[in-house]
Amino acid sequence: MSSAESQVPAHQQSSWSSFVKGLASWSGDLSSLTAPSFILSPTSLTEFPAYWCEHPDEFAAISSGKTPEERAKLVLRWFILTLKCQYATRNEKMGSEKKPLNPILGETFYGSWPDTNGRGKTDLTVEQVSHHPPITAFYINNEKAGVSLEGHSGQKTSFSAPSIIVKQVGHSVLSVKLEDGSVEDYLITLPRLKIDGILYGKPYIELTELSYIVGSNGTCVTIDYKGKGWLSGKAHSYKASLTKDSTSIANLEGQWTGTTKDTKGDLNIDAQIPKEEVTVKPLEEQQIPESRLVWKDVADGIRSGNYDKAGKAKSAIENDQRAKRKDEAAENKKHELKHFNHVDSDEIYAKLIKEVSSTLPTSEDAYKIKREN
Numbered sequence: 001m002s003s004a005e006s007q008v009p010a011h012q013q014s015s016w017s018s019f020v021k022g023l024a025s026w027s028g029d030l031s032s033l034t035a036p037s038f039i040l041s042p043t044s045l046t047e048f049p050a051y052w053c054e055h056p057d058e059f060a061a062i063s064s065g066k067t068p069e070e071r072a073k074l075v076l077r078w079f080i081l082t083l084k085c086q087y088a089t090r091n092e093k094m095g096s097e098k099k100p101l102n103p104i105l106g107e108t109f110y111g112s113w114p115d116t117n118g119r120g121k122t123d124l125t126v127e128q129v130s131h132h133p134p135i136t137a138f139y140i141n142n143e144k145a146g147v148s149l150e151g152h153s154g155q156k157t158s159f160s161a162p163s164i165i166v167k168q169v170g171h172s173v174l175s176v177k178l179e180d181g182s183v184e185d186y187l188i189t190l191p192r193l194k195i196d197g198i199l200y201g202k203p204y205i206e207l208t209e210l211s212y213i214v215g216s217n218g219t220c221v222t223i224d225y226k227g228k229g230w231l232s233g234k235a236h237s238y239k240a241s242l243t244k245d246s247t248s249i250a251n252l253e254g255q256w257t258g259t260t261k262d263t264k265g266d267l268n269i270d271a272q273i274p275k276e277e278v279t280v281k282p283l284e285e286q287q288i289p290e291s292r293l294v295w296k297d298v299a300d301g302i303r304s305g306n307y308d309k310a311g312k313a314k315s316a317i318e319n320d321q322r323a324k325r326k327d328e329a330a331e332n333k334k335h336e337l338k339h340f341n342h343v344d345s346d347e348i349y350a351k352l353i354k355e356v357s358s359t360l361p362t363s364e365d366a367y368k369i370k371r372e373n
């Protein structure tokens with residue numbers, strides 16, 4: 001690598017080299033590895049579930065499908081559009097993938113997308129339900145449209161030179177209330193990530209292997225993610241096939257950051273359509289442990305380049321957390337989740353995963369939103 005290609009600031013070259021060397025012997029939770037300041041993000045991972053809904057109209061439109069086939073196509077369209085938001089927006093906004101803030105246990109993030117076309121408002125509830133290992137649970141709901149998404153996300157990371165491999169732990173379930181009062185569920189598994197560009201100090205995400213969307217209505221999507229050099233030779237390429245009771249409905253080929261063609265039908269997608277960021281109430285109206293308030297001083301320090309301020313604020317949060325856990329242990333008290341209940345085995349996962357994979361676990365735990373009576 002020539003120094004002209006490197007995005008690492010000259011004065012951080014040696015700490016970046018040590019960080020990269022450290023990665024080679026690292027496996028487990030990357031969030032706790034200390035990284036050089038230029039690669040730090042001022043955003044906590046509890047904000048990331050908002051990426052699932054940066055096309056709120058597409059999300060709400062799912063229930064307008066009249067048949068299982070129509071709804072499955074709308075689910076697939078919405079899902080493909082979420083990929084660019086989830087895995088490429090930070091590159092566009094900040095020039096590269098950065099290291100997000102590691103949420104504290106119980107940290108919350110609330111947001112919404114206003115009703116812009118009569119389909120209703122969409123609300124987001126996020127809670128950090130585990131710190132070691134880090135797990136984030138979320139619930140996105142459009143009451144009027146009758147569409148919701150419930151899921152949790154964690155990561156297992158390893159280094160396979162020159163990339164970081166991130167196995168996503170968890171799954172999501174999209175539920176659609178139908179006119180006859182019944183509910184259709186779609187199990188969504190999460191793709192594997194390969195973080196490239198590390199040696200140059202310009203990390204970016206490529207998706208790899210397979211992910212699935214399995215409907216309780218007999219529909220099934222397999223998505224095969226391939227990087228550069230496959231099909232069109234373009235980055236972020238993928239192929240997806242949608243079937244209903246084994247009959248093919250759509251065959252997609254394209255880029256999840258760009259355009260997709262349906263070689264079977266009419267499900268052509270343009271991932272460049274405008275997205276809508278989540279609306280969050282002002283900081284003055286937030287309360288601890290709401291994410292932006294918890295991390296305010298750290299984020300201010302990172303944004304203004306005052307890393308000393310950021311470091312001190314981060315240590316204060318971590319010390320406070322250690323003291324809280326110690327007190328809980330001394331009092332024999334367990335941290336209570338605010339918005340979610342943990343279940344050892346998600347019934348929907350166990351029922352639907354069988355339809356697509358014999359290699360994925362037959363049962364997975366989950367976090368279910370606590371419903372008000």
Ligand code: HC3
Nearest residue numbers: 030031039048086097098099100153155166203
């Ligand atoms: C791997 C990752 C943390 C996890 C992020 C997840 C998987 C979280 C759930 C979202 O729905 C999707 C998502 C997108 C990005 C993922 C992050 C990318 C980088 C970050 C690592 C912990 C940081 C790696 C450090 C460095 C310096 C290479 O960026």
